[in-house]
Each structure stands twice: as structure tokens, then as C-alpha cells.
Amino acid sequence: MKKLLTGNEAIARGAWEAGVRFASAYPGTPSTEILENIATYKEDILAEWAPNEKVALESAIGASYVGARALASMKHVGLNVAADPLFTVSYTGINGGLVIITADDVGMHSSQNEQDNRNYARAAKIPMFEPSDSQEAKDMIKEAFEISEEYGTPVLFRVTTRVCHSKGIVECGDRKNVEIREYVKDVKKRVPVPAHTPAMRDRVEERLNKLEEFSNSTPWNYIELHDTRIGVVASGCSYRFAKEVFGDSASYLKLGFTNPLPKRLMKEFASKVDKIYVIEEDDPIIENELKALGIQCFGKDVFPYQGEMTPDVIRKAVYGQAKETIEYDTNKVVSRPPTYCAGCPHRGLMYELGKRKNTIISGDIGCYALGFAEPYNAMDWSTCMGASISMAHGAQKVLNTKEDNNIRVVSIIGDSTFFHTGINSLLNVAYNKSNTINVILDNRITAMTGHQENPGTGYTLQGEKTVFVDIEALVKACGIKNVRAINPNNLKEVKEALDWAYSLDEASVIITKWPCVLKKLSEEDKEEFKDAFKTKCSVDSEKCVGCKMCTKTGCPAISFDKIEKKAKIDPNSCVGCEVCLQVCPVKAIGKVEA
Amino acid sequence: MVKSILLVGVGGQGTILASKLLTAGLMEAGYDVKMSEIHGMSQRGGSVSTHVRYGEKVESPVIELGGADILVSFEMMEALRWLRYLRKDGKVVVNNFKINSMPILCGLADYPTGILEELSEKTTTIVVDAAQEAVKIGNAKVMNVILLGTIVKLMGLEGINWDKIIRDNVKPKFIDVNLKAIKVGMDLV
Numbered sequence: 169m170k171k172l173l174t175g176n177e178a179i180a181r182g183a184w185e186a187g188v189r190f191a192s193a194y195p196g197t198p199s200t201e202i203l204e205n206i207a208t209y210k211e212d213i214l215a216e217w218a219p220n221e222k223v224a225l226e227s228a229i230g231a232s233y234v235g236a237r238a239l240a241s242m243k244h245v246g247l248n249v250a251a252d253p254l255f256t257v258s259y260t261g262i263n264g265g266l267v268i269i270t271a272d273d274v275g276m277h278s279s280q281n282e283q284d285n286r287n288y289a290r291a292a293k294i295p296m297f298e299p300s301d302s303q304e305a306k307d308m309i310k311e312a313f314e315i316s317e318e319y320g321t322p323v324l325f326r327v328t329t330r331v332c333h334s335k336g337i338v339e340c341g342d343r344k345n346v347e348i349r350e351y352v353k354d355v356k357k358r359v360p361v362p363a364h365t366p367a368m369r370d371r372v373e374e375r376l377n378k379l380e381e382f383s384n385s386t387p388w389n390y391i392e393l394h395d396t397r398i399g400v401v402a403s404g405c406s407y408r409f410a411k412e413v414f415g416d417s418a419s420y421l422k423l424g425f426t427n428p429l430p431k432r433l434m435k436e437f438a439s440k441v442d443k444i445y446v447i448e449e450d451d452p453i454i455e456n457e458l459k460a461l462g463i464q465c466f467g468k469d470v471f472p473y474q475g476e477m478t479p480d481v482i483r484k485a486v487y488g489q490a491k492e493t494i495e496y497d498t499n500k501v502v503s504r505p506p507t508y509c510a511g512c513p514h515r516g517l518m519y520e521l522g523k524r525k526n527t528i529i530s531g532d533i534g535c536y537a538l539g540f541a542e543p544y545n546a547m548d549w550s551t552c553m554g555a556s557i558s559m560a561h562g563a564q565k566v567l568n569t570k571e572d573n574n575i576r577v578v579s580i581i582g583d584s585t586f587f588h589t590g591i592n593s594l595l596n597v598a599y600n601k602s603n604t605i606n607v608i609l610d611n612r613i614t615a616m617t618g619h620q621e622n623p624g625t626g627y628t629l630q631g632e633k634t635v636f637v638d639i640e641a642l643v644k645a646c647g648i649k650n651v652r653a654i655n656p657n658n659l660k661e662v663k664e665a666l667d668w669a670y671s672l673d674e675a676s677v678i679i680t681k682w683p684c685v686l687k688k689l690s691e692e693d694k695e696e697f698k699d700a701f702k703t704k705c706s707v708d709s710e711k712c713v714g715c716k717m718c719t720k721t722g723c724p725a726i727s728f729d730k731i732e733k734k735a736k737i738d739p740n741s742c743v744g745c746e747v748c749l750q751v752c753p754v755k756a757i758g759k760v761e762a
Numbered sequence: 763m764v765k766s767i768l769l770v771g772v773g774g775q776g777t778i779l780a781s782k783l784l785t786a787g788l789m790e791a792g793y794d795v796k797m798s799e800i801h802g803m804s805q806r807g808g809s810v811s812t813h814v815r816y817g818e819k820v821e822s823p824v825i826e827l828g829g830a831d832i833l834v835s836f837e838m839m840e841a842l843r844w845l846r847y848l849r850k851d852g853k854v855v856v857n858n859f860k861i862n863s864m865p866i867l868c869g870l871a872d873y874p875t876g877i878l879e880e881l882s883e884k885t886t887t888i889v890v891d892a893a894q895e896a897v898k899i900g901n902a903k904v905m906n907v908i909l910l911g912t913i914v915k916l917m918g919l920e921g922i923n924w925d926k927i928i929r930d931n932v933k934p935k936f937i938d939v940n941l942k943a944i945k946v947g948m949d950l951v
């Protein structure tokens with residue numbers, strides 16, 4: 169049966185066909201849809217959102233130890249969080265097949281960096297697969313489970329944004345029935361204490377040697393001979409891009425299994441072609457390996473170190489120019505940055521916080537991070553998930569040592585990010601006696617990545633009801649005495665809460681509670697937020713004085729008519745949050761029933 | 763020969779459904795098809811693009827600069843933003859429909875003028891009023907399928923059974939209006 173699938177859908181399908189029984193992940197673009205699709209196989213696979221990637225991988229390791237085929241999936245930076253278990257599960261090995269999917273965001277379409285997670289495979293001494301399209305993604309994931317069990321190793325599976333989010337035609341198969349393997353206690357293999365680790369280390373090295381033999385002989389690594397004047401070495405989507413440019417006018421060494429690299433095959437290819445181009449995204453890993461073998465090749469000296477190796481990029485690098493394009497005045501085009509939705513519950517807080525003087529705002533990752541931009545300018549920095557609270561702590565501690573310090577550091581963090589790695593940062597704030605102001609923007613969902621459930625929403629990935637984490641109680645249990653929960657759409661409440669927090673010389677937490685407009689409200693939400701999104705607002709143009717104050721709320725439903733000099737609200741997008749209504753100095757904005 | 767269609771617009775305009783129908787139709791017709799969509803920020807009103815490529819055997823899922831046979835823009839200014847992806851002698855279908863971006867809404871910039879003139883000057887440009895046509899047939903949201911109709915006509919894909927594709931992929935409630943929409947689109951160009 170043929171289906172048109174994205175890479176992520178194909179991976180989910182392949183995992184199901186491979187007999188996977190347990191899958192865990194934390195969402196992150198471009199990987200999120202892998203677990204969302206796996207979750208639909210409710211009868212056969214237990215699929216879960218973990219609070220973070222480390223927990224996801226550890227859960228999968230446990231599932232593997234007791235004999236099930238298991239996987240964990242994450243975006244590239246998620247593997248940094250999961251790196252600790254990754255390096256040691258390489259030593260302990262597995263029981264049921266274990267595959268870890270890393271989705272690298274080459275080109276940084278929606279990520280904070282462009283790290284190349286092929287480096288993790290080498291550093292942790294774990295085999296790696298790299299599919300180039302949806303069909304390969306489905307087929308290779310099945311092979312990855314076979315290899316995992318055959319060699320007793322976890323396997324890394326590297327995809328990139330382009331593979332995850334491109335569709336191709338995939339020939340689908342049936343599910344293989346793989347029984348749960350027997351669990352036999354074996355502390356020598358699974359308890360990495362000094363008495364056991366040297367032998368584990370030896371096993372890792374032996375395994376790598378065997379895997380190199382596999383790498384040389386597997387059909388996933390192959391030579392494709394056409395014109396031999398140019399030879400292209402490529403893995404992942406770069407191979408597809410290269411074929412688009414060179415077609416049959418070059419020969420290829422296509423690498424699908426990329427750690428360890430197939431040295432013998434690489435030498436054989438080099439002996440057959442005149443000039444070698446290594447086309448790889450991110451780091452020069454294959455290139456360096458070729459050079460270490462004494463093989464001359466062109467790589468990052470010709471191709472850019474950053475971004476995708478799309479056909480135009482390859483053409484420009486090799487031939488000096490891409491295809492001819494239509495030129496025009498690009499200055500004419502106004503930028504279209506992403507913005508908070510009309511009625512976004514982050515708006516009220518950002519609007520008020522952005523106005524505060526003598527304040528440093530320590531940001532985090534999520535929709536609320538869009539507050540760094542106009543018209544709020546409500547963020548000074550951000551690094552990685554969970555870092556807002558800890559960075560604020562370090563900054564405030566140092567500022568406090570200055571005699572004349574009048575700067576307060578405020579951290580802003582979303583609910584999902586707080587559960588991810590913010591909790592430990594808050595423990596630190598209480599333990600080390602900070603006086604930071606910490607705002608948890610609880611919009612009742614993991615919004616940025618497309619609205620996934622989390623420990624605060626009361627539902628699991630596969631739709632079961634579960635416990636709700638009470639953020640207020642959790643914060644208090646961490647040792648924070650000053651805690652307030654507020655409605656962020658009520659600007660007076662926001663302002664008062666901030667005034668209160670600034671007046672304290674102790675750490676405080678403000679929790680803003682209102683659901684994201686794009687969230688599909690649960691029964692409990694409908695109960696708790698009774699009038700959410702039921703009204704609309706409109707501008708009385710008689711009263712409007714054209715002061716543009718309402719446009720400073722950054723709501724995309726509000727526009728300003730320059731000719732009439734009046735503000736307007738688009739009734740199709742307004743959801744009646746009333747933030748603009750509170751900002752209007754002449755009370756020209758009123759409520760209308762939807 | 764591999765053909766390349768670039769659909770662009772603003773998050774929420776329905777480019778995703780239009781490309782889903784398009785690729786389903788092309789697959790049904792026996793082509794190899796690849797489609798690529800980067801949609802990280804699309805929900806929050808950012809600029810979005812969908813690359814569709816089809817032929818006997820497709821390698822790259824991405825359309826390169828200067829590589830699209832046709833550029834279909836669901837929003838006026840977006841046509842200009844993505845114009846460099848069009849082949850030198852390619853065609854632009856542009857929806858006569860403006861969505862102000864945040865810098866424009868905040869008064870930091872003006873919506874550019876003269877876009878349609880600029881486009882027509884540079885290449886074959888077909889301006890359609892998909893929004894108005896959608897309202898005429900009773901549902902403003904089917905603007906996307908009207909634009910799909912223009913693609914079907916301009917790429918000579920009328921032979922594909924679009925009625926079946928729509929029936930298979932659209933919620934029952936909206937089948938009839940979408941069947942009308944695709945025909946309207948085909949008649950517009």
C-alpha cells in the first residue's frame with residue numbers, strides 16, 4: 169500500500185511496523201509529529217509525552233531493559249538534555265531494540281542553534297542512520313531496530329527538518345510481531361560501577377569494530393557509478409539535493425549508515441572518481457574522515473558551513489552561479505514576523521512588563537519569547553529551556569553585590585518549560601536565597617510546538633485523563649514563600665502583582681493563568697475559565713481620538729486607518745480578551761456579544 | 763520533466779489543505795511527488811511556503827531559487843517576497859488580498875503600493891479575486907481551493923479526478939462548497 173507521508177509520519181509508521189511497544193518524547197520542532205503519529209497506534213504502542221528529553225530517553229531505556237522495542241524522539245537540542253543517559257546506555261547496552269531519534273534543525277528554521285548531532289554518535293560511540301527521504305526513513309527505522317538487537321547497542325537515528333517535514337510516496341507494510349524479550353538480571357552489564365566499567369568499555373570498542381564491517385557491507389551505503397569525473401559523497405537530504413543538480417553527470421557514494429563510516433568503501437570510491445565533492449550539512453565530519461584517510465576532496469572550502477545544501481547552494485558553490493532569477497526591489501517587501509495571536513494570554517504580561525524601568529528580563533523558550541520584539545521589547549536574553557530562572561538568579565546575585573544597584577531581574581517562563589527544566593532552577597533560587605521575580609506564564613498547554621499536553625493539563629498524549637500538577641503548590645514546596653496567581657488579561661491585576669513583587673526583597677513567583685487561544689479547551693478549562701473567548705470588542709469611531717495606544721498591545725486584530733485616523737478591530741479575529749479595552753485612554757473600545 | 767509549484771501565503775490561509783489536495787491528486791495520477799513545508803511559526807501569522815514537485819522521478823523536495831514553474835500567492839505582498847524562486851519565464855498567480863503584518867499594524871511601515879504593477883512588469887502575472895469569489899459561493903474560507911483550481915488549469919491537470927480527491931480529503935459538511943470552489947478557480951484563469 170502506497171501513502172504520501174512526511175518523514176515524521178514515515179518514522180512513526182516504520183516504528184509501528186518494527187514492532188515498537190514503547191515510545192516517549194518531549195515535543196520540539198521538527199520532531200514533534202513523530203510521537204503524535206505513533207500515539208495513534210493505541211492498541212500496539214504505549215506513547216507518552218515526558219516532561220523533558222532526559223526523562224523520555226530514560227523511560228525508553230527502562231522499557232528496553234525489560235525486553236521491549238522502544239524509542240525516544242527529540243529535537244537536536246533535546247539530545248543535550250538527554251546526553252547524560254545517552255553516553256552510559258552506550259556502555260550498558262540494551263535488551264529490546266532501542267532507537268533514539270534526533271531531529272536536527274539544519275538552517276535553524278525554528279531553533280536556537282544549528283548543532284550537528286552526528287557528533288553525538290561519534291562521541292558516545294553509537295551507530296547512526298541518516299535517511300534522505302520518507303521511504304528511507306520508514307525502511308531504515310526498521311533496520312535500526314534489527315541492528316540494535318543484533319549488536320546489543322542503542323542506535324541514533326538522525327533526521328533533519330527537511331526530511332521530517334517533506335512528503336514523499338512510501339510503500340507501507342505490516343506490523344512485525346516482536347515478542348517482549350525475557351528479562352535476566354545482569355548487574356555486570358547494567359550497573360556501571362568501577363568494577364564493571366572497564367569490561368563495558370571493551371565491549372563498546374569491539375562493537376564499534378564489528379559495526380565498521382557492517383558499515384562497509386550494508387546496502388544502506390552504496391556506490392552509484394555514472395560519469396566518474398565528479399564523485400559526490402553525501403548523506404541525508406544532501407544526497408537528494410546533489411542528485412537534483414548533477415543527475416547522471418556525477419557518481420555518488422551515498423551514505424545511509426554514518427557511524428562508524430565505511431572506510432573501505434570510501435577508499436574504493438575515491439579510487440574510481442577523479443574529483444570528490446563532499447556535500448554535507450553542518451559539520452565537515454565525512455570530509456575530515458576522508459582527509460584522515462589521505463583522500464583529497466572538496467568540502468567546506470567550497471560549500472557553506474551554515475544552512476541547507478539545497479540545489480541552488482550547490483550550484484552556486486560548484487559552478488559559481490545558481491539559476492537565473494527575476495530581480496526586483498526587495499526593499500519594497502515589509503517583514504512578516506510571527507506575532508502573538510489575537511487574544512494571546514501572554515500579551516497582558518508582556519505589555520506591562522515591557523514598560524518597567526531598571527529591569528532586566530531573563531527570557532526562555534516558547535511563544536512568550538516573541539515578547540522580545542516590538543511593540544513589547546520585554547526580553548533581554550534567552551539561552552535554552554529552563555534557563556530563564558537560573559540566569560536571572562546569577563545575574564541578580566552579582567548585581568546585588570554592587571552598592572548602588574537598583575536593577576531587578578525578572579525571569580519569564582512558560583508552563584511546559586517550567587516542568588521541563590525550570591523546576592530545578594527555582595529550587596536553586598529558593599535554596600540560594602535569591603530575590604528574583606519569576607513569572608510562570610501558564611497558558612495551560614505547550615503552545616509553541618503546536619499544543620501538546622503536559623503535566624499541567626490533566627491529559628496524556630494518548631488522551632487519558634490524569635493528575636493535574638498544581639503549580640502554586642509545587643512552587644511553594646520548592647521553598648518560595650511569595651506566590652501569586654493572576655489573570656494576565658486584567659492589566660490592573662498584572663500591574664499590582666508586579667508592584668508587589670518589586671516591593672519584596674525576597675524571591676517571588678507570579679503565575680499568570682489563562683488558556684492559549686488556540687488550545688482546544690478541556691471540560692476542566694471550560695469550567696475554570698468560564699467566559700474565555702466568548703465576547704468581542706469593537707472601536708466606537710466617534711470616540712476614537714486616533715492616539716494609537718491600542719496598537720501598542722501588538723494585537724493582530726487591531727489596525728489603524730491612516731486616512732480616517734481611527735483604530736479598527738477585525739471582528740473575525742478578535743476574541744474579546746479586553747486588553748486593548750483597558751489601554752484605551754478615552755474608553756472608545758467596548759464589549760460586544762459574539 | 764519535473765514540475766515545480768510554489769504556494770505561498772500567511773499562516774492560517776489554508777495553504778496546507780490546498781497542497782494536501784494537490785499532492786493527493788498528483789499521486790493518484792501516477793506521478794512521483796515530493797512536497798516540502800517549513801511550518802515552525804506558521805500559526806502565529808508568519809510567512810509560509812509549500813513546495814510541490816512532481817514528475818517521473820523527483821529527487822529534491824525543495825524548489826531552488828529560479829526553479830518554480832508557477833508561483834501561487836495567497837496574499838499580495840507574499841508574491842513579491844517569494845518572486846526569486848520563480849523561473850525566469852514562470853507565471854505568478856496572485857490573490858488580490860492583503861494581510862497587514864505586525865510592523866504595518868503598529869504603524870512602523872506601510873503596506874507597499876504598486877505590487878501588482880511590479881509583478882506584471884517582471885513576468886506573466888494573473889491577478890485573481892479569490893476572496894470575493896469565495897464569498898460569492900458562500901464560504902470565505904474556500905479561497906484556498908479556488909486558488910488550487912487556478913493551479914489545476916494553468917498546469918494542465920484537469921484530467922485528474924479532483925471531485926474524488928476532494929470527497930476523500932475534506933469534511934463531509936464542506937465537500938459541496940469545495941467542489942464548487944475548484945471549478946470557480948479553474949474558470950478564473
Ligand SMILES: Cc1ncc(C[n+]2csc(CCOP(=O)(O)OP(=O)(O)O)c2C)c(N)n1
Nearest residue numbers: 196246533534535536582583584585615616
Ligand atoms: C531542549 C528543548 N526541547 C524542546 C524545545 C522546543 N520547544 C521550544 S518552545 C517549547 C514549548 C514551550 O511551551 P511553554 O513553555 O508552555 O510556552 P508556550 O509556547 O506555551 O508559551 C518547546 C517544546 C527546545 N527549544 N529545547
Ligand code: SF4
Nearest residue numbers: 509512535615684685
Ligand atoms: S499559540 Fe497560544 S500562546 Fe502562542 S501566541 Fe498564540 S495564543 Fe499565544
Ligand code: SF4
Nearest residue numbers: 511723742745746748
Ligand atoms: S479584545 Fe482587543 S486585544 Fe483582545 S483580541 Fe480583541 S482586539 Fe485583540
